Amino acid sequence: MIYLGNDYSYGALPQVLNHLVEINNIGEMGYGEDTITEHTRRLLLNKCGLEDGEVFFLTGGTQTNIVALDWFLRAGEGVLCAEGAHINVHEAGAIEATGHKVIPLTTESGKLTANAIERYMTAFFGDPTWPHMVVPGCVYLSQPTEIGTLYTLKELQAIREVCDRFSLRLYIDGARLIYALGSEENDVTLQDLADFTDGFYIGGTKCGTLFGEALILPGLLPELEKKRLFGLIKRHGALLAKGWLAAAQFEVLFKEGLYLEVGSEAVKKALRLRDSLNALGIKSPWQSPTNQQFFIIPTPLLEPLSKELTFDIWGTPGPSESTIRLVTDWHTTPSDLATAIALIHHLYK
Amino acid sequence: MIYLGNDYSYGALPQVLNHLVEINNIGEMGYGEDTITEHTRRLLLNKCGLEDGEVFFLTGGTQTNIVALDWFLRAGEGVLCAEGAHINVHEAGAIEATGHKVIPLTTESGKLTANAIERYMTAFFGDPTWPHMVVPGCVYLSQPTEIGTLYTLKELQAIREVCDRFSLRLYIDGARLIYALGSEENDVTLQDLADFTDGFYIGGTKCGTLFGEALILPGLLPELEKKRLFGLIKRHGALLAKGWLAAAQFEVLFKEGLYLEVGSEAVKKALRLRDSLNALGIKSPWQSPTNQQFFIIPTPLLEPLSKELTFDIWGTPGPSESTIRLVTDWHTTPSDLATAIALIHHLYK
Amino acid sequence: MIYLGNDYSYGALPQVLNHLVEINNIGEMGYGEDTITEHTRRLLLNKCGLEDGEVFFLTGGTQTNIVALDWFLRAGEGVLCAEGAHINVHEAGAIEATGHKVIPLTTESGKLTANAIERYMTAFFGDPTWPHMVVPGCVYLSQPTEIGTLYTLKELQAIREVCDRFSLRLYIDGARLIYALGSEENDVTLQDLADFTDGFYIGGTKCGTLFGEALILPGLLPELEKKRLFGLIKRHGALLAKGWLAAAQFEVLFKEGLYLEVGSEAVKKALRLRDSLNALGIKSPWQSPTNQQFFIIPTPLLEPLSKELTFDIWGTPGPSESTIRLVTDWHTTPSDLATAIALIHHLYK
């Protein structure tokens, strides 16, 4: 079986796992009060060009979104996002479970636009009944988006400006951030994210760690506020007892630029896969410059294909057509790609 | 530094970590839909003497309590527990965050008693205003308790009977369950837990895994209900993308009885520590037959002690006395114990 | 000022208010444990053709929706409704505040269709990722709809069948129910609502009482479940201390058919208003057979109109056109209608 269904089909990058083995017998304080967490925190702040800020290492993406949005939103506020956003579709109502409405907007190429946000907010405050409606308090973006596309720096700046105009916080889900950072088309750096958002997270789970996401909040919180955030993490069951295990994995990824290497390698493989399949006449429904690639194939091919290759289905653009998603990561080998291409080619004959 | 402050100061049992290394390059399906999860599920059911049942592998204890109680409690119901219960004191309001009241009862030796539950429920339904009050829907116990004591089988049976009488579900937090199973004083088996509760979890984090807790629900759920539980796990951010990583660690612990060995070894070390310190005239405020031991020491010793030994403080029984907790686990060496004892002995001179 | 902006601009029907004056000095038990509540409960069950069932008298519509949906939905479930549904737009996130996602579907003439529900549920369970998504547990309808249209008996039956097929409960918001019952086009009786839904409410606030909505749940609940529902009402702050005040108002409405008279008179006035304005060439964007009527007028007329008439704005169908809503009720006089028509006629000149 070739695993291209997602970027979380294998354990961890060898360097990451080896490091966990190396530190296995070093005693640490629990709940993130350890020295590994502390210096990884400083390492990430440094990569983000931040003198100061809060960094918390959580376990998974949905969990991080729950914590971040429960932090950013006040009682009664909602969050604006793309229709296909993870928080709107695939988190089983996690945000609503904290009492907040998720408000989806239509997108272009999977992206929210500053214009769409502005239109919504202008119409909202223009509606005399708005106090009876959920007031948006935050904008949620994913970089890359759910369909692999990228926000440009200009787009991000424009969104920030609209957020400022309407007192909206801006939060970015970076579950696959290294594949944005590793894409040649990308012009948004970690520093830009630190500059233009109120918070974002750098994903680990989909980027070569066993688990772990690093939530970054630019700027230091007052001590009591920081502890309240710690408490929020705890009360959402997101506080890892052996907190250093998550931090240590990020340390390996970020100490010497491994994250960039892993990201750009995976993207290159993804583009190779795309180009090869496109060359076979298999169309992509949209252009993705990152590690997720999408292809339209005849629906009858799904079943034979699924016997040798994992993939996800992303809708049915035509009566007998299906869109599939193939994803590369640190574990994808040239041989995996060659086999997958040959396999699909063979089915097309 | 000697780490006796808790049982989560080191990575994982070597066998556990080695196994993760072994399976690192085996591709698996995400979200617990993999084969490792499936056969570990069967392994645990088997150990519990269950033909069928649901097993879910989550990340941490608070998270597992959130999921289990949100599953067991219906809208408006509350949960009865000991005053010092983890859910009442140290989970930052996690249960309340799901909308349910935590109702603490006074305890004997850290344990809820069938009598105390019965008295509460009888008084509750005897109060004409009870429909204005939170109806208890579940009883939460910890085995061992927060202070290291154990429920006997007879006590557990009696509690089950009271629960049945008042339509209460019974749930047990087994964060340190292997230290109960490994204690010579224990007479409650995994099968008993499966027989007498509506659900319980077997802890991994405090028992030698990197992370992970196995939630066991005796009996099969209808398919749609099972999926709703899966959804609850997801919406609490508790669904691990690489679910097999948690399951695989439990497989190592349970395949050949390692859990019992780890549990009983740690308890033996704990009792040795207790006996040695008691012999030095250092009193224990209560008898614990498991891996947590408690000692009353002069408060001025806390500071010098903390320079060489980690420990937790459990109250101040006298004006110049403090109770400290020392905990053993798989990583505690005879040399750790000897050093700790010598250290304390020295301070007493 | 002529008040046609809504059906809650005046106190209560004289008969209703007089009755409150009559019973003002009769002592009653609190919290709905009184005799007035009990016999009004029986009166309403009787009108619904129910031998038994639960009836609770609450204060307002949003409150009743909160209680009913928190009752019908289990942890993690969501509610399907029309895009423009009150719970989706104008309740400030009340349903999300109880942890449940509101899932809007597109409508025809303001109505959900059995087909739309079936399509959604079929696609939902056909999506292999559905366990990561919010499972719909209930369908919410309004009769009449937010835009004044009516479900036919055939439509309601078809929706019930789809609900049964997919284990969905069916709940109807009847804030303006008497205007459905009083419409000549209506073929859905109170008995039909009792037969085809799991619960519905009969509105009072918009139908001539000071306040109050009667939540009807066909069939008796077991005693403990009934008390749990009582507790849910209490914990949502919806339990009226002087519960009989709400019940007594419903008694006046329903004892001798006053509700039908009030409903049909208001609808007749509404249709007269519609016909007169349509005759002046002022178009209605859709046909409403109930007490809410909608008209498209030039946007520049809004301001002068608002000086003498209250109305609500329902969107801008064209660049210089606005849709306004005019509503009749028990208090609307022939003179109000004549003045309003003359006023608009005058502005058109």
Add this chain to the structure above:
Amino acid sequence: MIYLGNDYSYGALPQVLNHLVEINNIGEMGYGEDTITEHTRRLLLNKCGLEDGEVFFLTGGTQTNIVALDWFLRAGEGVLCAEGAHINVHEAGAIEATGHKVIPLTTESGKLTANAIERYMTAFFGDPTWPHMVVPGCVYLSQPTEIGTLYTLKELQAIREVCDRFSLRLYIDGARLIYALGSEENDVTLQDLADFTDGFYIGGTKCGTLFGEALILPGLLPELEKKRLFGLIKRHGALLAKGWLAAAQFEVLFKEGLYLEVGSEAVKKALRLRDSLNALGIKSPWQSPTNQQFFIIPTPLLEPLSKELTFDIWGTPGPSESTIRLVTDWHTTPSDLATAIALIHHLYK
């Protein structure tokens, strides 16, 4: 039957109900956007010695507590209160339903003390594990307390000081506030409440209105914050469509001092009842200077007494003794008192 079981057994003060009749045909804007609400708002601010502040008219006490605490508490915070506090015992988990823990403290004469709060907060921040615990964000008091006692101005000032020291907001439940204001022992004025709290409510339901509570927040909120509070009210189902009905009742109570008259008359009757029964040798378990009075009677008398008198039971101080509560209000007549006293006297023979 003599109704002394509570202060909500009858409709409304004649003056209040008459006023509702008078304004029944005056059209008003919905949702509190009317002129009656506006000038009653100014009237209450004036009585509180406030130049500016927010005033919202809600329906009931539990509802008002839900709204106020959801407003005052941030995500994760809890509320400190007396053990017997309404929010802790008799609101069916309403505060927990909004995600916040209720933290009860022991009391003296039913009152929280500044010392008890200080001790709790000092111990809390002294516990090294406090970030794992619920951080108190607010103190909840009732004036009068659940058992009829009164905070003195000095006590209130001391509590405010402790609150300031620990960043706690201070909120007072005034369901029976007029009976404090009408008590000769009282030295806390409306102005004091406005000076020393972050918010409080003046009860109507138990003080002679059909329903209604006036939530007072000293100081003006920024416009967007005010609208967010409006939205919170809406999303808790607490926004009355005919908002003026609640305000109008408060106007009658406060325009010319009726509230003081009603409060002091009821207290006088309560004290007469107390003195008469005490003179018969029937003891009060504690001294209440307000409209709730408590008496210890032989348990076998409960049943015969309940046939002619309504009362509440407040525990069983001895094996064959019960404490009952008798309550006076605007409707209690000298004849009610005489009959009740005679009745009890007779049973004692």
